[in-house]
Amino acid sequence: MAQKKTTHRTAEEKAATAAKREARRARTERARAQAEERRKKAKRKEQLTRFGLIAGVLVLVVGGYFLISNLGSDKPDTAPAGASDDYGLVLGEDDAPKSIVVYEDFLCPFCGQLEQTVGDQLDEAVEAGEVKVEFRALPFLERISDFSPKAANALAVVLDTSGPEVAKSFHDLLYDNQPSESGPFPDDDQLVAWAVEAGADEDAVRPGIEDMAFEGWVDAAGEAASKAGIKSTPTVLVDGKKVEGQTLAEIAEAMVGPTS
Template structure:
């Protein structure tokens, strides 16, 4: 009977060890279950992130492809030419059978073009009125290093020509040179061009969309390329009866018409 407490103590310790081991195994199992769950959640998040990134990439690619396709579509096919254009890339005033033909290639930001226009416009108008000359104007862009004003102004002339005819386009041409901004610094916006076109005789409802959307951008661009093929090195470039003439000499010839 004296040894019975020792047996009970040994049994208790064995039970405690077993219980401790069971709790340890339970914790390990719980930890393993949690780890497995976390791993599964992480994998699910990773798959979701890949799907999101893939979707974003797909959208971006679609936008890029769509933009490229739009540009290709816009720059392919026949060039839209303004109604009332009297040549492939210009517009004319005067009779076709006039004895003298004057062609003026100009950039609306070019100070020398404005000077030539100011020096010869009245004389050309008188020669046209008298039936002595036919004058053709070719808007081009060579001063795009100073921003997009040259292109926007030239396009605006195309829109006015398309909707209001050559006489209004000529008046707009005059006013653009009279109100010509400096090459450097800020340039007038599309609303300014629209207001000036309306002052020249165009209707805002007819021209706003074409000016804001650069309707005749390709016409101007290809007209500039054609002028370069004809020998244009700068502006103004003047042809009288098909022969390129120095602007000063051209002004003298025009004064004699």
């Protein structure tokens, strides 16, 4: 039997982490206000589609998040076992004819809609050896709720303790039960319950989920996405090129349509 990991932190460490998180939220709010003021002064050159308008709002959220993230973090960014070097959950064969990267946030409603639109087809393509897919979970919507980074951390915990297949099942359950941006939001016990439903061992995942064991890694994933020019979720890359579709149907077609 595998030994249990002792990942519980002391009360002092938890209190310090909570204080840092509160300070980070305050800085995020200030950054968001500054970004909003700049947005009001800027002139729009063209009308945006409804999807583009929401993406534009998310840019402000993401900009505020990364402004405070780049101030520095003293949390370790140790990666979960099985994660890619680019902060992703990878499924499929390396030699698959098509490679897809999905930047996502488990609180983002458009990410949930994209999953509903293309999830089953993408799973079938991976199973058939046609596609290699990498899911990169980001904490873009932390300003709205802690559920955003908590869900990304929970995915990392499940990947670390239970492997990619169980992590993918957990990933899908997060979208199957995605909360509204206005809440209510699932708590740690619910995240643990979904992890167990996906096939993880409760004793293995509960400490890491409750203690945000991979919080530093999740933050680092967000910073890396910012440096790569990712400004909203979902953002999809197919064979290294960003999909520029304006609708979810267009993005889905690029993901599971014929290989060019």
